[in-house]
């Protein structure tokens with residue numbers, strides 16, 4: 193024990209260690225019956241770390257390129273010891289991370305944690321969510337199997353529907369007119385360099401903001417607590433909440449290991465641009481609600497293409513979502529209810545459309 | 554009274570000049586970096602391996618009421634032999650979101666699996682989301698080879 197203290201003292205003298213973690217020691221987490229929702233952000237972060245670590249491991253054997261990508265993933269899964277496990281964890285963790293990121297966002301929405309002064313935390317969080325979906329989209333293509341090939345074709349083509357900037361954007365994404373090996377190389381670059389860099393920077397900003405602003409309390413409780421300060425209950429972040437958080441991570445790791453081991457991710461059939469698309473092409477579940485919506489819009493509405501309209505609508509909604517805290521005018525309970533209503537609707541819509549899309553042929 | 558601001562006023566134009574010069578220089582530097590990077594990001598145009606005519610298959614390869622995908626340059630095309638034995642060729646890229654179509658012998662027409670799009674044997678979009686017909690090619694039997702070529706614009 194004294195050894196440890198020696199190391200700590202040594203570090204402290206050279207690094208001002210105590211000063212550095214002082215804010216963490218001061219930080220508190222409000223305690224109430226909804227406190228459990230505070231875990232979601234941390235779990236998402238944990239899964240991100242898992243992604244970085246397993247991603248680096250996969251990089252040791254993965255080769256981008258139309259002629260070797262599929263084979264290299266196959267090699268990882270059949271030859272490399274525990275390769276199947278690492279890849280399976282990477283895939284499962286990606287899906288869980290997207291799920292927890294969405295859950296985190298909705299919990300923030302319902303607990304109204306985006307209100308002043310936390311607007312920027314919300315904005316950085318929503319951009320992170322978009323990045324996470326970008327990770328999903330770019331990573332999906334990398335094994336270069338048939339499903340991924342056509343999903344990418346359709347996905348980038350949808351981007352191409354956007355008026356004016358769509359076509360150049362699509363060519364930029366694809367690295368040419370069609371989805372080819374060039375697309376794979378690009379997506380690989382996005383997936384392992386561009387997106388991780390952006391995401392890491394934004395995560396730091398996000399955490400810094402959370403650290404600076406403290407943790408939000410639901411409005412009702414806030415009113416109660418300011419009226420009656422003795423009712424206020426909180427917990428030290430460090431080490432108390434941190435330990436609980438780590439328990440949650442441990443559980444997440446357990447779930448992850450279980451899913452990865454019991455339901456290993458399969459690889460499918462190698463993509464061939466000169467083979468017809470197989471029946472039942474569907475995007476990953478987190479894009480399904482958009483996909484299904486686009487499918488339901490009639491091909492021609494008045495004089496514009498239905499697709500174009502759908503894509504523009506989603507773009508507009510994404511922008512509004514990003515700016516949501518700024519749409520809430522000062523504390524009139526009307527707008528508050530309006531935003532909660534929108535959130536409930538969005539959640540119901542996404543869940544409904546996802547289930548519908550899953551069962552629709 | 555002379556305020557400090559007044560005293561500064563004579564050299565101000567010179568100061569502006571330096572500012573503009575510095576600012577302009579900085580801007581030019583940024584442009585000089587950004588422009589090549591942006592250009593770099595745009596993939597070079599692939600030379601469309603301009604095949605106007607390819608051998609899509611051989612007679613006897615396809616039985617009536619079937620189809621196959623062939624390479625037309627770097628794009629897929631589809632060659633169909635109708636139940637009456639005629640050959641038809643068209644682009645295999647669905648006009649909806651560019652999946653590769655296939656021939657369905659049970660429906661006797663062209664089908665896209667991605668979003669259930671249907672085309673008839675002239676490439677006309679008859680059901681589902683596709684907004685435009687498939688580009689129809691010319692198929693010709695010469696000896697035992699089936700030549701496919703792009704139609705001349707009329």
Ligand code: FES
Nearest residue numbers: 647649650665670
């Ligand atoms: S891509 Fe063919 S129907 Fe959508």
